[in-house]
Amino acid sequence: MGGGRWNNDRDGGRTNSEIDWTIPTSRDERLEVELFGNGNTGINFSKYEDIPVEATGDNIPPHITSFDEVKLTEIIKNSITLAGYDKPTPVQKYAIPIIIGRRDVMACAQTGSGKTAAFLVPILNQIYESGPRPPPANISGKRKHFPLGLVLAPTRELATQIYDEARKFAYRSRMRPAVVYGGSNIVDQMRELDRGCHLLVATPGRLVDMLGRGKIGLHNCRYLVLDEADRMLDMGFEPQIRRIVQEDTMPPTGERQTLMFSATFPKEIQILARDFLSNYIFLAVGRVGSTSENIFQKIVWVEEHDKRSYLLDLLQASNFSDPSAESLTLVFVETKKGADMLEEYLHQMGYPVTSIHGDRTQREREEALRRFRAGKAPILVATAVAARGLDIPHVKHVINFDLPGDVEEYVHRIGRTGRMGNLGLATSFFNSKNINLVRDLVSLLVEANQELPPWLDDMFSEARYSGGGSRRAGSTKGRFSGGFGARDYRQTPSSGSARNNGSSNRPGSYGGNYGNYGGNYNSSSYNSANNVSSNDPDWWDK
Known part of the structure; x- marks a missing residue:
């Protein structure tokens, strides 16, 4: 994970305030091959052009047609190039400017449509621009971590997949992603957190466990993503998500930015999801190939x-x-x-x-x-x-x-x-x-x-x-x-x-x-x- 390239303090963000997080760190050719060696193969970009997108809500920012149309840090632009992304997919064209505009989003988009990068690119770009945040005052726990962003996913496999993608967009940055999920040794995961945690990818159950152990605090979490949100809310995760979002120390709706993505969003789930969103924009994005x-x-x-x-x-x-x-x-x-x-x-x-x-x-x-x-x-x-x-x-x-x-x-x-x-x-x-x-x-x-x-x-x-x-x-x-x-x-x-x-x-x-x-x-x-x-x-x- 390129541990030597990170500011590795144990409080997940206590770095020298004079360090500019938008400046790329030096190249690591071994890590570059590990993260991007295979490029972005298998995508038929010609199939993306005619896919319809519906956006509803108040004051919707205009969509983009290329990554050059939004102000991105050198770190993000470098990772986009290395990943082989020729042009933004439909979900990226709409979601990236909306998220950079600090708006909440509920997006109906299939996996395989590029939705992971659609939320990681603007979130990490904003983290780089804002830099680290000091830990909250008067908080006990020497090894407690305060991530700047949280991504929740329903399964271990999806959490790992998102984490792997986050590592790509964290390449040559001081931002460190981490992942925690059930079914794996919690001590090993806590040890990994101690190497730094600015963006946390987690399954709900394991995160609730970590919160209960005092290992993680959500005081500084300004970005919340629920991936496969309908499955998490519809299949028994709702109490855990409410515990994480509403009963802990996470900034309230309106102060944090909340993004929900899934391939289906039935009306009942949309009504339930309102509790977590503020003046959101709804995106219905076409699948890659009908x-x-x-x-x-x-x-x-x-x-x-x-x-x-x-x-x-x-x-x-x-x-x-x-x-x-x-x-x-x-x-x-x-x-x-x-x-x-x-x-x-x-x-x-x-x-x-x-x-x-x-x-x-x-x-x-x-x-x-x-x-x-x-x-x-x-x-x-x-x-x-x-x-x-x-x-x-x-x-x-x-x-x-x-x-x-x-x-x-x-x-x-x-x-x-x-x-x-x-x-x-x-x-x-x-x-x-x-x-x-x-x-x-x-x-x-x-x-x-x-x-x-x-x-x-x-x-x-x-x-x-x-x-x-x-x-x-x-x-x-x-x-x-x-x-x-x-x-x-x-x-x-x-x-x-x-x-x-x-x-x-x-x-x-x-x-x-x-x-x-x-x-x-x-x-x-x-x-x-x-x-x-x-x-x-x-x-x-x-």
């Missing part, structure tokens, strides 16, 4: 006892023997036990497979992800822990072996493929256990110009006749209509939806010519098969 063009979604009827056989048929169409193919397959299951059992089965069948779930140690999870990314185990069986936030290039196929319980989780799962403007495929096994998804799934598929299996269309009709409203084709009021996964509820106060269960009387199987997808998937007819019109609303563009 689903209708870049992700081919296929829903197939597969009974529970046929799933393994059907999965083998799909995997046989992939070339896992060629390490240069850069073709990774991500298989989602619902339970930890299910992940272990499916991994063991695929291993016995001779497939190069690994798995990841919440009961694995941090070292096991990191090793599994490392092998998967490197193509040594190009099949990863995962529970939902891997669905959120992980930015893994070259995932060509996402398979929902078990569909999730709600369509928002489906959105995040299939978002692991078709990234950075490249092509992807998502296959989902559907049966009578998934009836509750019918209406939302049909709405999503239709508005994304995807093929709708006849049996699923029939189920949708039965669900509609059994009560409740319809969000069928042509509707502009659907949850995913108009190209965005969330709208600013302040602009659409009457929005909302209800789910309804349909009939469970289904055909025994779904056949057709799907088994031949491997031959047509990369063909020239691939994009035209969806009959996409450039004027159609695109659900992914959010």
Whole structure:
């Protein structure tokens, strides 16, 4: 982490006030190769140009079209160049000037759209310009740290990913990022904090632990980021977040700058999030490459006892023997036990497979992800822990072996493929256990110009006749209509939806010519098969 390059005092910011933090420190070629050696590969920048962005709120600063249009420190500009960022992505074009303008933000943007840099660049730039802050007066605790900024993330993997990105933008600076998360040795993490902590990336549970131990104080925290905010607020983290933000020493709403990012922002979560924001700007940012063009979604009827056989048929169409193919397959299951059992089965069948779930140690999870990314185990069986936030290039196929319980989780799962403007495929096994998804799934598929299996269309009709409203084709009021996964509820106060269960009387199987997808998937007819019109609303563009 280049420890020798930092002002390494134990109070995370007690540096000589005469030191100008905007002046870069000397180069460290070894660290430079470590941080930027691979450059910014895999991004199809041409796909960024036409992605729509909606910004709502008061006095919205104008967006930028290049990094030169905002005043950035030499440190940040140097890191942007080394990272290979040719031009700002849509979320960066809007978020960077808004954050530099000291405004709060709620942004609906997919992982893979450049949102991590969208908040790190302006936050760290402001930290460099402001310099260090002295620790609060009359605070006991010799080894207590007072970070200037805090980034909260729901999973260890996402926290580590953000930390790695922060290290890039901290290169040649005196600002030191640190990361703390559960499932790893807390003593080691506290020892790492003692080397300095100006920007802290944390999972909520471990941070609450650190606050309780008196290791961290939030008195000086002027920047708060909640990444994957809807997941943290919706999945049980709300009490911990309220403890961190409202019941400790963090500056109150309005004094600190608060930024929330996620791929979906349902109305209920937006209302909940108001408690943490002040006069915020809502951004709905397009995905890098639309689903209708870049992700081919296929829903197939597969009974529970046929799933393994059907999965083998799909995997046989992939070339896992060629390490240069850069073709990774991500298989989602619902339970930890299910992940272990499916991994063991695929291993016995001779497939190069690994798995990841919440009961694995941090070292096991990191090793599994490392092998998967490197193509040594190009099949990863995962529970939902891997669905959120992980930015893994070259995932060509996402398979929902078990569909999730709600369509928002489906959105995040299939978002692991078709990234950075490249092509992807998502296959989902559907049966009578998934009836509750019918209406939302049909709405999503239709508005994304995807093929709708006849049996699923029939189920949708039965669900509609059994009560409740319809969000069928042509509707502009659907949850995913108009190209965005969330709208600013302040602009659409009457929005909302209800789910309804349909009939469970289904055909025994779904056949057709799907088994031949491997031959047509990369063909020239691939994009035209969806009959996409450039004027159609695109659900992914959010």
